[in-house]
Amino acid sequence: MKAKKKIATVGIVTALFGSVLAGCGNEEKATTKESNGEKVQITLAGWSGNPAEQKLLKQTLEDFEAKHPNIDVKHEVIADQYMDVMKTRLIGGKGPDVFYLDAFEAPGLIETGAVEPLDKYVKEDFDVEDFEKPLLEAFQVKGKTYGFPKDYSTLALFYNKKLLQEAGVEVPKTWDELREASKKLTKNGVYGFGVSPELARSLYIAESNGGDVVKDNKANFASAEVIKALQPIVDQHNIDKTSVEPKEVGATWGGEMFGQGKAAMVIEGNWAIPFLADTFPNTEYGTAEVPTVNGKKGTMAFTVGYVMNSASKKKEAAWELISYLTGKEGMQTWTSKGFALPTRKSVAAKLGYDKDPLRGPLVAGAEYATVWSDDSNLPIIFNNFNNQFLSAFLGKRPLEEALKEAQTQANNEIKQK
Template sequence: MKAIRWFIIVAVLTALIASLLTGCGSGQNQDTGDKVEITFAGWGSTPEETRLLDQVLADFEQSHPNIKVKREVIADQYMDVIKTRLIGGKGPDVFYLDAIEAPGLIETGALEPLNAYVSPDFDVEDFEKPLIHAFQKDGKIYGFPKGYSTLALFYNKKMLKEAGVEVPKTWDELRAASRKLTKGNKVYGFGQNPELARTFFIAQSAGGQVVKQGRANFTAPQVLNALQPYVDQHLIDKTAAQPSDVGASWTGEMFGQGKAAMVLEGNWSIPFLKNTFPNIDFGTAEVPTIHNKKGTMAFTVGYVMNAASPQKQASWELISYLTGKQGMKTWTSKGFELPTRQSVAKELGYDKDPVLGPLVAGAPYATVWSAGPTLPTIFNNFNNQFVSAYIGERPLKEALQEAQDQANGEIQFQLYD
């Protein structure tokens, strides 16, 4: 179904459903003192994360004895299921929403604006600004981020020491260090991810915009100039490689296997490396600067409220607890996700932690993986063509011109067909 049609359908149905429900406006639910049940949907996670979330929900129910939370796990095709249920008027009261999907869903009118529910003691200013901005539009807040991860430079301490290399602080230093750390085609100095989710901030580091007025802008000179050194490190220097070049499935595995001395990875890599490659001695650092500017990516998921929920006040109580200081402290206490509240990160000591600290430090200046409702179309086409330039099949400009034309053609078709 075309995007604009879906937006219209959901907006109309949301308004109709809301009009049929009593007691749903002005941030109030229709509780009369009796126990109410709200549905809370999300995707599956590891057993450890599931147990932690169960604990947080149990703590919430204990402190809110009049509210029962029915948790639903949507294991496959999460957004398709959520959209279908919203259209059918059977959406959950509260649910997970990835930042990349937030702009599109906000446009439909399916999400409840949360400004009217927020009290001063909730302390909105405590959230890392780039993360909360991902769930805002026109001054309205439609969700609060539950956790995040930035990218940091993961480096093999032994390899750097043996090569006499310092941890690079600039991108030029990273490229020079990669030359010293590369050993033929067995060990590469730098493991790369040639996809837009990992290179978005690099593509914009020279002042260009990857997405401009909702359209792909890959062939802007600043974007091409920013991405060319990334490709050259693979094709010309031969000091960087993607995971498939060395038989790995992702850069975290590539790094753990000792086939890359340095990679840009997220918080999720830490438990993976400790559990799968316990003997590797690694450190983390902030991503090296480009043109003297700090940059990284941030990936976040928020809690949002269904605009047609019949239990809005109870739904807000859940959201405010999960993203409040106590609930967030419990949820992020094991380090699976980082706290989106600065005060919680400090209380848990993550900002001073030698491994987590560089990830936390990147949050204030990070580029959040979210750039309007057309980003899913834009990044699919970028990824499809960028790899052909990365492996040397054709020039970067030619590949990205095709990607840009294809993406913008699809966007035009979605909007006006």
């Protein structure tokens, strides 16, 4: 089994690298055609969004084509198994010119050589410094930039105004205050705090005592520093009994649990705002920056970038598209309805999101957020973490025991790659 997994991994990397080489031979010819002003068609691939988001993207692409009459954009939507489909197409030499890449998947795909470094295409007027730094760094490896983030969300504290007022509770600013507030808010079938017990929501907390969840591209979450940082989350559920995870109250996720009034506070992202407006319009709530841990601000950020296929034969046109979509004008159109937040500080300010009562705390967190991304083995590491952390959260076993077992399993799987 070990040999088979090793061969499979090498095969993917080798095949992707081979497709890169195959694309290089025609680059000069393609570039010449573009410079002669002939009509060029490029392909943009991504996953599907809701109808409103699709309409915004369509408008942004139409605006791009109007400003670049020599470039046509073919937009392809991959509805299921996006990364599996993308990797297969890249291996087969049929990858799109430009495509979405989640920061979570970026390290692994960049490692294969399938993503084009973009630094040589960037001109001074593109204003790289305008991007929120943590979001940009998610697509940088060893001093090279492989993508530019198109949008993002951080996490913020969502709180039910009525429930906090009735309990005489102020909006908590520290994690200790949140735990104490939860005790006063837990009554009449309502829990003080709704939790999503997974690494994607708690990575910044796990590392708040100086520990590393991932070290040398291996699982390190059973370290004493990480366990100490996470123990209060487990204790609040099992000792205080003032927190709950969605399934325990018949909900599917934190936003639903909050909207149903089963949790007075949750930590969620920008996606919860349109959801609550549509599904629970009568819920009176506010948002605030995530409470500090050990006196330090922290939150998570989730971002997606536009990247270029390194085997593309139409790289000049591909860059024109990326630079427009992640430029100030294109980004303003794409994020104008608030479904996604702009990764450029100037666009967030122009649209008023930095001062928005609900989105302001989410925007404020971008400059200090921990991006949901790490080394190439993070997918293996987080799967094993989540399985065992949930068991500890639910009181089925001690946290230290659960995470030690999960770490061993994760690192065994990494060895067998």
